[in-house]
Amino acid sequence: MNFPKELKYSRTHEWVRFLEDGTAYIGITDYAQDQLGDLVFVNLPSAGDTLRAGESFADVESVKAVSDVNAPVSGTVKEVNEALADAPEKMNEAPYDAWFVLAEDVTDTDGLMTAEEYEAFIAEEG
Amino acid sequence: MELKRTPLYEAHLRCGGKMVEFGGFEMPVQYKAGVIREHMAVRTACGLFDVSHMGEVILRGTDAVKSLNHLLTNDYTVMEDGQARYSPMCNEEGGTVDDLIVYRQGENRYFVVVNASNREKDVAWIKAHVCGETEVEDVSDEYGQIALQGPLAERILRKLTAEGNIPRKNYTALWDRSVGGVNCIVSRTGYTGSDGFELYTPAGDTEKLWDLLLEAGAEDGLIPCGLGARDTLRLEAGMPLYGHELSDTISPLTAGLGFFVKMGKEDFIGKAAMEAAGTPAQCRVGLKAVGRGIMREHQDVYAGGRLIGHTTSGTHCPYIGYPAAMAIIDRECGAVGTAVQVDVRGRMVDAEVVKLPFYRK
Numbered sequence: 001m002n003f004p005k006e007l008k009y010s011r012t013h014e015w016v017r018f019l020e021d022g023t024a025y026i027g028i029t030d031y032a033q034d035q036l037g038d039l040v041f042v043n044l045p046s047a048g049d050t051l052r053a054g055e056s057f058a059d060v061e062s063v064k065a066v067s068d069v070n071a072p073v074s075g076t077v078k079e080v081n082e083a084l085a086d087a088p089e090k091m092n093e094a095p096y097d098a099w100f101v102l103a104e105d106v107t108d109t110d111g112l113m114t115a116e117e118y119e120a121f122i123a124e125e126g
Numbered sequence: 127m128e129l130k131r132t133p134l135y136e137a138h139l140r141c142g143g144k145m146v147e148f149g150g151f152e153m154p155v156q157y158k159a160g161v162i163r164e165h166m167a168v169r170t171a172c173g174l175f176d177v178s179h180m181g182e183v184i185l186r187g188t189d190a191v192k193s194l195n196h197l198l199t200n201d202y203t204v205m206e207d208g209q210a211r212y213s214p215m216c217n218e219e220g221g222t223v224d225d226l227i228v229y230r231q232g233e234n235r236y237f238v239v240v241n242a243s244n245r246e247k248d249v250a251w252i253k254a255h256v257c258g259e260t261e262v263e264d265v266s267d268e269y270g271q272i273a274l275q276g277p278l279a280e281r282i283l284r285k286l287t288a289e290g291n292i293p294r295k296n297y298t299a300l301w302d303r304s305v306g307g308v309n310c311i312v313s314r315t316g317y318t319g320s321d322g323f324e325l326y327t328p329a330g331d332t333e334k335l336w337d338l339l340l341e342a343g344a345e346d347g348l349i350p351c352g353l354g355a356r357d358t359l360r361l362e363a364g365m366p367l368y369g370h371e372l373s374d375t376i377s378p379l380t381a382g383l384g385f386f387v388k389m390g391k392e393d394f395i396g397k398a399a400m401e402a403a404g405t406p407a408q409c410r411v412g413l414k415a416v417g418r419g420i421m422r423e424h425q426d427v428y429a430g431g432r433l434i435g436h437t438t439s440g441t442h443c444p445y446i447g448y449p450a451a452m453a454i455i456d457r458e459c460g461a462v463g464t465a466v467q468v469d470v471r472g473r474m475v476d477a478e479v480v481k482l483p484f485y486r487k
Contacts, residue, residue: 037354038162040442041420041449043473061420063161063441064354066471085418 001030004096008109009118010072012054015096016112023078024106025099026051028060028069028091031122037062039091042084044100049077051101053108058100060091072112075103132178133270133332141340141350148353149242151179156352164355165362165444168318169485171347172276174339175356177317177324178332181245181266183238189258190234196394197255198228199378199387205230210297210315213386214378215248216396220403222372222381224248227315229299237311239271241368255395270332274339275322275351275359277487282343283323287312292323306338317356319363319485361450362443364412364483370423370438371410371452380406380454382482408435409460412482413451413468419475421451426469427477429459437468443484450484451477 003009008016013032017025033039041061051057051071058069079102084090090098113121129152138145143154154176156164167173185193194202200213209230215223224244229237240248249264256262274283283292283305291303291312299313311326327335340348357367366372371381378387379400389397415421421440426433440451451468459466464479 037156038160040162040444041418043419061442063165063358063444064155066420066422 001034002096003030003115003119005115007096007115008072008112009115010070010112011121012070012072014070014072016072016109017096017099018106022106023102023104024073024075026072026101026103027099028095029118030095033092033095036060036067037064039088042088042091042100044080044082044085045077047077047080051075051077051103053111060088069100073103073106074108075106077101078104130179132176133329134176134178134336137333137336138176138350143350143352146353149179151242153179154350154352156354157350159349161352161354161358162444164349164351165358167347167349168276168320168351168355168359169445170277172274172278172282172322172343173318173351173355174336174343174348175273175275175351176271176336177273178270178329179242180271181240181242181248181264182269182271182326183240183249183252184235184263184265185238185252185256185260186235186263187259187261188234189256189260190236192258193256193260194228194236195391196257197252198226199394199396201388201391202228202230202236207232208293208298208300210299210313214372214383215251216378216394216400217374218395218399219375220377220379220396220399221374222368222376222378223251223374225366225368225372225378225383229313231301244368268329269326270329270335272325272327272332272336272339273316273318273322274325274343275316275318276320276348278343278346278348279322282339282346282348283312285342286338305335306342308335308338310335317365318359319365319483320359320487357439358441358443361439361441361452362446362483362485364452364485366410366452367439371454376454377403377406380408380410382410405457407457408454409457410438410452410454410482411460412480412484413437413440413453413466413477414480414484415449415451415468415475415477417476419468419470419473420449421468421470421475421477427453427455428467428469428474429464434459434466446484452482
């Protein structure tokens with residue numbers, strides 16, 4: 001399983017890619033997609049929606065079940081990856097390219113983990 | 127309650143099965159390939175399922191046929207050895223105790239296959255309602271059962287057994303046949319909507335048969351498939367699942383199984399209630415999502431703003447490639463082409479009533 005060093009990770013298995021301008025891409029981790037199985041649907045928020053760290057902002061569906069995706073940080077949705085809705089399998093194939101939203105005004109980043117910390121966390125949880 | 131294991135438990139772990147609870151058993155929900163690839167294997171090549179959790183009951187005695195005709199809604203009067211026949215089993219109110227398959231093994235001897243989660247309830251019900259000279263024996267623990275399903279199933283089976291051991295017609299079975307040296311009942315049946323076989327074998331030989339089949343089928347793309355794919359396949363094929371489209375309070379007539387309810391038969395449990403009730407107010411339909419969203423079970427269905435029923439099963443169906451559901455709705459809204467809305471966790475998803483099954487081979 002792959003956990004890029006340049007990303008930050010949440011306890012609910014989302015990744016955050018911070019850009020230099022302070023905005024951040026958000027998606028689900030390789031571990032999450034593996035646990036969820038083949039994903040066939042994603043329900044995305046809209047631009048302008050508020051993100052609250054630890055609260056659901058999207059949901060993904062496998063053939064078996066629906067799962068909430070939590071916001072790993074607080075902020076505002078600046079941009080939504082509409083293309084993901086047409087190709088939900090990208091979450092399985094390339095989870096770190098399959099971003100859900102680009103967030104701005106990002107806060108509540110204290111709980112995030114580094115790749116090493118996240119790997120240790122899932123080893124314990126698994 | 128402690129979970130039971132089938133004779134293939136170790137084999138599932140070896141194959142990378144993700145184990146979950148189902149019907150009191152620890153069963154694989156999927157293997158490494160995942161539900162979609164497992165589903166597609168059954169539609170385009172072949173898949174192997176452990177269905178050892180199903181229950182097997184033998185009915186024998188000079189009144190066995192009489193008992194079956196009293197217990198079940200289908201008619202068992204005329205049947206040849208090796209023939210298999212599906213039937214609902216009803217309660218006095220016309221609700222459904224279970225749905226099952228009866229094989230005629232020989233004169234006055236029938237082999238009945240019931241759902242895992244209903245096994246104990248069924249055995250008690252059957253014992254309480256057989257008539258005259260009928261002996262009932264639960265032999266579930268003596269048998270393992272493997273389903274080999276898909277267009278290449280016959281070709282794979284042929285590598286392990288003689289042509290004469292392969293039943294030609296659907297819904298027929300051959301007793302006491304050797305498949306790779308393992309004694310089997312070879313039945314041309316299944317729960318996927320694709321061609322295939324169900325092999326009943328002594329519990330102790332099940333793992334050997336599983337390994338032989340996987341090896342023989344590897345070059346044809348045979349992979350092990352879990353309960354996840356079993357459910358998406360049966361849904362695509364429009365087949366009812368007990369606890370979803372059928373239950374103690376859902377009549378087989380509501381579930382659209384009238385073909386298997388022989389009202390012309392002298393008498394059977396539930397007949398009087400069904401006659402008194404007349405045409406049920408609701409019916410089972412297939413729904414195809416037109417809007418975006420995946421319908422699941424227990425979701426409300428509306429037409430013109432009015433609540434008309436609820437979904438009983440639903441998912442994204444991999445082979446047909448769209449989200450589909452089965453629902454029990456008011457009969458007057460059941461015509462093919464009717465536009466409905468399904469409340470998918472607070473969001474209304476447009477759907478239309480379509481003909482079942484969604485997939486036909």
